[in-house]
Amino acid sequence: MSVPFFVANSYSISEFITRKYSTSFSLATSLLEKPQREAIYAVYGFVRLADEIVDSFHNFDQPFLLNKLDEELAYALEKGISTNPILTAFADTVVKYQIEKPHIQAFMDSMRFDLSKKKYTTTKELNRYIYGSADVVGLICLKIFCNGDTALYQQLEAPAQKLGSAFQKVNFLRDLKSDMEELGRRYFPEISEEALNETHKKRIEASIEADFKEAWEGIKQLPNRSKLAVALAYKYYNGLLKKIKKTPAKKLLAQRIRLSNFRKYLIILRVYVQYQTNRI
Numbered sequence: 071m072s073v074p075f076f077v078a079n080s081y082s083i084s085e086f087i088t089r090k091y092s093t094s095f096s097l098a099t100s101l102l103e104k105p106q107r108e109a110i111y112a113v114y115g116f117v118r119l120a121d122e123i124v125d126s127f128h129n130f131d132q133p134f135l136l137n138k139l140d141e142e143l144a145y146a147l148e149k150g151i152s153t154n155p156i157l158t159a160f161a162d163t164v165v166k167y168q169i170e171k172p173h174i175q176a177f178m179d180s181m182r183f184d185l186s187k188k189k190y191t192t193t194k195e196l197n198r199y200i201y202g203s204a205d206v207v208g209l210i211c212l213k214i215f216c217n218g219d220t221a222l223y224q225q226l227e228a229p230a231q232k233l234g235s236a237f238q239k240v241n242f243l244r245d246l247k248s249d250m251e252e253l254g255r256r257y258f259p260e261i262s263e264e265a266l267n268e269t270h271k272k273r274i275e276a277s278i279e280a281d282f283k284e285a286w287e288g289i290k291q292l293p294n295r296s297k298l299a300v301a302l303a304y305k306y307y308n309g310l311l312k313k314i315k316k317t318p319a320k321k322l323l324a325q326r327i328r329l330s331n332f333r334k335y336l337i338i339l340r341v342y343v344q345y346q347t348n349r350i
Contacts, residue, residue, distance in 0.1 A: 073151065077162055080155035081108045084115030087156070091118055094306050094334065101299040109167060109214045112159035116143075117177070117207060119156050124184040125253065132185050140178055147171075167213045173206040189256045196257060200238050201231075208234030215296035222293070229288020233304065236281035239274065240307050243314050246322045271319040278311055290350060298345045305337045 088111050089096040099110045123135045139157075146152035146161035163169065180202030190196040208230040216223040242249065242257045246266065249255045260270030282304070289300050306329070314327050329337075344350045 076151075076155075077158055080159040080162070081112060083155045084108075084159045085111040087111075087118055088114045095303065097338070098299045098303040098306070101302065102295050106214050106217070106296060108159075109163045110211060112156075112163040113207070113210055113214070115156040116160035120178065120181045124181050133182075136178070136181060136185065143174070163214070167217070169210050169213050173209055176202040176206045178202075184255070188254050191259050193259060196259060199257070200235050204234035204238035205231040206234070208237075215292055215300070217293075219293070222291070226288045226291060229285045232281040233285035233288070233300070236278050236285055236311075237303075237307050239278045239281070240310050240314070243271075243274065243322060244310060244327045247324060247326060250323070266319045266322065268319050271322075275311065275315055282308060282311070297350055298341070301345065301350050302338065302341045305341050306334065309333060309337055 085096075085108070088099065092114070095114065096111075099107055099114070102110060120136065120139060123132055123139065127135060142152055142154055143157055143161065146154075146157040147164060150161060150165065152158045152161065164171075164174070180199050183199050183202075187199075190199060209227060212223055212226055212230040216226070246261075249257065250261075258266070258270070258274055260266065260274060286304065289297060289304055291297075292300055309329050310327060313329065314322065317327060341350070
């Protein structure tokens, strides 16, 4: 046994977590070249761990656990190792791809908002939360995709943030019922104490479509198989948005919107054909 062996297995554990928690995301990630694939698994593992603390560990001291995670991450980034395999893989990825520390801190700040803030009353407040919970995750992934190409990274920063915002807002609409009933959270200022009306729903959908439109222009400029993987995730979330648009606002509060397996397979086939025929 050795440190390299432990690090390699830490990445495998992050991959396992990704596959168990999100079949759609893990499928898109599996299309990447091995170095980028392992790095994205590491990012997902870290993000999922923090998310579980704030969303699931209700019978435990969540602020303490989140602070402990932050402290352990700081140690892992400084020393290059942690007894937590998820942090070992993530810290190794941060160093390899020169991921910016302020982006990690912004993410942790938004996780802390989830422990202390239940209602966002202004668009400014919501945008600040989304920047930390989603936009910076998009930027972290972009660092991995660009793999040292600083000019390309700078060129695609804005589209990457827009994609993160779009994904997050689709998640909010998809999970409206559980967020309100189980977690007591209302992310969109447009949502009242009891309902989301059709006018406000259409306004939110329009903002997501605008984000998607700008993000797509960036996706087309991604290198190699990163383009294929991100395009698949984009099409999946765009498919969710289309289904949400057809769903009455009241129904969003009663059920979680999903895509059928047939629809998912169709999306995979279409994206692969588009990629192979240079239409992305």
